[in-house]
Amino acid sequence: MSERARFEEEVESGHLDPYQLDPKHILEPPVAMGEILKKIGPGIILSASIVGSGELIATTTLGAEVGYTVMWLIIFSA
Numbered sequence: 001m002s003e004r005a006r007f008e009e010e011v012e013s014g015h016l017d018p019y020q021l022d023p024k025h026i027l028e029p030p031v032a033m034g035e036i037l038k039k040i041g042p043g044i045i046l047s048a049s050i051v052g053s054g055e056l057i058a059t060t061t062l063g064a065e066v067g068y069t070v071m072w073l074i075i076f077s078a
Contacts, residue, residue, distance in 0.1 A: 030036045
């Protein structure tokens with residue numbers, strides 16, 4: 001029996017809640033620097049490709065100059 005079929009059978013029988021997280025699927029957080037970089041590396045690359053340095057400099061400078069006055073504009077443009 002496949003893993004998917006076994007899962008569906010357990011859900012239908014009421015023995016398994018598909019919305020409850022099973023503790024055996026939770027990974028321990030990394031403690032070594034190399035392992036940490038492996039986890040956050042792809043996220044940093046993705047965020048850097050989406051948000052360029054121009055947006056970061058422009059929004060922080062604008063926020064420092066005018067405060068909350070144009071906060072809606074920053075949120076809308078993001």
